[in-house]
Amino acid sequence: MKHYEVEILDAKTKDKLCFLDKVEPNATIGEIKSMFHKSHPQWYPARQSIRLDPKGKSLKDEDVLQHLPVGTTATFYFRDLGAQISWVTVFLTEYTGPLVIYLMFYFRVPFIYAPKYDFTTSKHWVVHLACMCHSFHYVKRLLETLFVHRFSHGTMPLRNIFKNCTYYWGFAAWMAYYINHPLYTPPIYGEQQIRLALIVFLFCQIGNFSIHVALRNLRPPGSKTRKIPYPTKNPFTWIFLLVSCPNYTYELGSWLGFTLMTQCLPVAFFTLVGFIQMTVWAKGKHRSYLKEFRDYPPLRSPILPFVL
């Protein structure tokens, strides 16, 4: 068996960082990353970006050495992605925050509202309903993170956790402050409005969960394959006929429901900002589906049927 030699250069300075000899032809990039890690312990595999070209795309961990366009002495370029943190850790942190923070406002913990309201509860029943919905939403997200989602990437840059937590925790505090405020004003159309809002909210929560399960089932455990999602027997997944990322569509619907239920402007803001971000993500996902699959269904829009 002919062995390869692998040299790893710094993508910016072109310095020789590592030389590996007697590398098996069927070695994967992932294995090469582990070997590189041994000689440079500060660069664990998750923060290594290995490329064929200093300015090119990162190679995947699954790529096999002998299938790459390299000679028997392979030259790779290395870029440090910076400190990394696992997606699971980020999701658990960013979702636990809103859950706890909202409850602090709901129970009117001291130093938020005037002292005479400490540990009192709102007299409006919609406020109790809103607390249950908000809490249910984030508990659902936590459980999905632990048991449903299959992540393509193991890690993301560390600074993302600060950015993401500021967003989720900040907005949660802002919304919770007004909904649980002693001077809160319940929805104008009363019970009718709240009932409709609750139906929309629950419908979209079930829908969102159905999509997450459908996406999980597309992917066998431990794999990172990508396939075109299709409607299943579950009616909540039939929206795949019209939309590439129905999980975002349902998420938007949930928050529209919550906005209607609480009639609170900060909730509307949160819904709007979330919608903008999800639209950006949906468009990106839609584009990669189109690029990867020749036979991608042409009727589908990224996030809103026929519209966006």
Added chain:
Amino acid sequence: MFKAAHSDVAPKRKKGPGALATAYLVIYNVVMTAGWLVIAVGLVRAYLARGSYHGLYYSIEKPLKFFQTGAILEVMSRVFLTWAVTHSVREVQSEDSVLLFVTAWTVTEIIRYSFYTFSLLNHLPFLIKWARYTFFFVLYPMGVTGELLTIYAALPYVQKTGLYSVTLPNKYNFSFDYYTFLILIMISYIPLFPQLYFHMIRQRKKVLGHVEDYSKVE
């Protein structure tokens, strides 16, 4: 606040703009230079006429508002200072601090827009370039001081009248305290101003670097 960071993007383009774009930009910059000159002339005349600088704001109020709002590409903080603070709080208009930042902006802008005009025509007199990268040493702190003092002067009136503020209860379950918002704006100057100031110093070294070389040949 002085957004010199944006202004450095314009002259550094490697590919020149097309003829139509250049024409538009030249006209735009000439108009902006003229506009700020009008304001400067207005200030000087009003000062000469009155013998003091009280009430100078009123003499240049109209063109100031027009040229500020017209420059949408520009610094949002400038528009904010003019409309949301100086215009909105009448009591502040007779403050000396207003004169301070208007003067600073005026001189800066005249230099800056003539800089752009000449750059676009590929005929930049060294004096303009030097002025642009040297005057800011004084004009930045002067403008920032004027702006901060003006906002500070507006605070008691904003608190008393509840200007632009929304209180609970209301049907949108939302509140906004303009007084606190202004204080937060003032605090934001602390990290932002030094960054811009040092950025301009670095730019100056890059652009005027060779001036120091001449002085060494002695």
